[in-house]
Structures are given as C-alpha cells and as structure tokens.
Amino acid sequence: MYRKYSSLVSVTLLLAVGFMLLATSVSCNEDTASALEVEPLPATGSFLVTGTINREVSGEASFQIEAMNGSTSLEILIIDDFIDEFQLDLFLVYQGSGTLPNAGTYSIGGDPDDENIFRAYLNFFGGGFGDGVLFSTDNVEDAGTLTISQSTTERISGTFQFEARTLDLPGDDPAYITIQDGEFSAIAD
Numbered sequence: 001m002y003r004k005y006s007s008l009v010s011v012t013l014l015l016a017v018g019f020m021l022l023a024t025s026v027s028c029n030e031d032t033a034s035a036l037e038v039e040p041l042p043a044t045g046s047f048l049v050t051g052t053i054n055r056e057v058s059g060e061a062s063f064q065i066e067a068m069n070g071s072t073s074l075e076i077l078i079i080d081d082f083i084d085e086f087q088l089d090l091f092l093v094y095q096g097s098g099t100l101p102n103a104g105t106y107s108i109g110g111d112p113d114d115e116n117i118f119r120a121y122l123n124f125f126g127g128g129f130g131d132g133v134l135f136s137t138d139n140v141e142d143a144g145t146l147t148i149s150q151s152t153t154e155r156i157s158g159t160f161q162f163e164a165r166t167l168d169l170p171g172d173d174p175a176y177i178t179i180q181d182g183e184f185s186a187i188a189d
Contacts, residue, residue: 046077051177061186067098085126109143
C-alpha cells in the first residue's frame with residue numbers, strides 16, 4: 001500500500017510541477033508579447049511664433065481629408081495644449097479623389113482660390129485681443145513651405161515655416177507673425 005501511495009504522490013507531484021512550469025511559460029510568453037508591443041507615437045504639433053506675438057506653442061495634432069466634386073481638401077489642425085490660446089490650421093485643396101498628398105515640399109501662401117497651395121491660418125485667442133485675431137497667408141506670395149515626410153491614412157508628419165498677417169481692415173495696419181521650427185505628427189480625426 002505504501003508503494004501505491006508513493007507512486008500516486010510521485011505522479012501528483014510530477015503533474016503539479018508540470019502545470020507550474022506550463023503556467024510560468026505562459027506568463028513569460030505573455031510578458032514577452034506585451035514587451036514587444038510598441039506604443040503609437042503621440043499626435044503632436046509644435047512651432048515658434050515671433051512678431052506681434054512671441055511664444056513657443058505645442059499641442060495635439062489631427063488631420064481630416066474630404067473629397068467633393070473632383071477636389072480633395074486636407075486640413076491639418078494643431079491646438080495649443082497650454083491654455084487653448086492658439087489654433088493653427090494648415091489647409092490644402094487639390095485635384096484628387098480623396099487620396100492623401102504624397103511626401104514632398106509644398107508652398108504655403110498666395111491666392112486663396114488656387115489649388116495645390118497650402119493656406120495657413122493661426123487663430124490667437126489670448127493677450128487681450130477680445131474674440132481673437134486671425135493671421136493668414138492668404139494673398140501673401142511665397143509665405144513659406146510645408147514638407148510632408150510621412151503620408152498614410154492613419155498619420156501625416158512633417159515640418160513647416162511661414163509668414164502671415166492679419167487681414168486688412170479699413171484704417172488698420174496689418175500685424176505680422178513668423179512661424180518657425182514647425183513640426184507635426186497628426187493622426188486622422
């Protein structure tokens with residue numbers, strides 16, 4: 001009887017050790033798998049504003065694409081994280097059927113009715129400007145450039161720099177700003 005009991009205990013111990021090894025192996029594989037997962041890059045944008053306003057701005061970046069009547073519009077938006085003082089809108093209308101623009105360098109500024117030219121709008125809501133002030137590259141020839149380094153349906157990344165001004169108001173001199181060191185990694189909205 002002792003021998004049967006000893007054999008039963010041995011088999012039970014072997015099974016228990018086997019299950020523990022299996023559980024350890026599974027948990028190690030789960031840890032390894034989770035360690036291999038890569039967090040997606042954050043959706044960020046940043047730029048330096050100088051001129052009438054002077055400040056470094058950083059925030060969340062997103063983009064939208066829409067096709068209508070043979071034209072496609074792409075809008076890249078960066079919203080200030082600090083206190084929502086700045087909203088930068090980079091806007092492009094081009095011929096196409098909803099496809100994203102390829103990687104490359106694009107002009108910013110000029111005639112707002114021209115296609116294939118990015119237009120930039122910076123809304124500034126702080127500094128005692130009341131409801132805010134809009135700086136634009138409309139009708140500013142060769143205002144700057146935007147370079148797209150990555151263009152996928154999930155993310156658009158690149159750099160930009162440009163000069164903009166307030167729209168001409170009767171009796172007012174326009175205010176000017178320069179945007180430098182602009183970077184974005186925007187995700188689809």
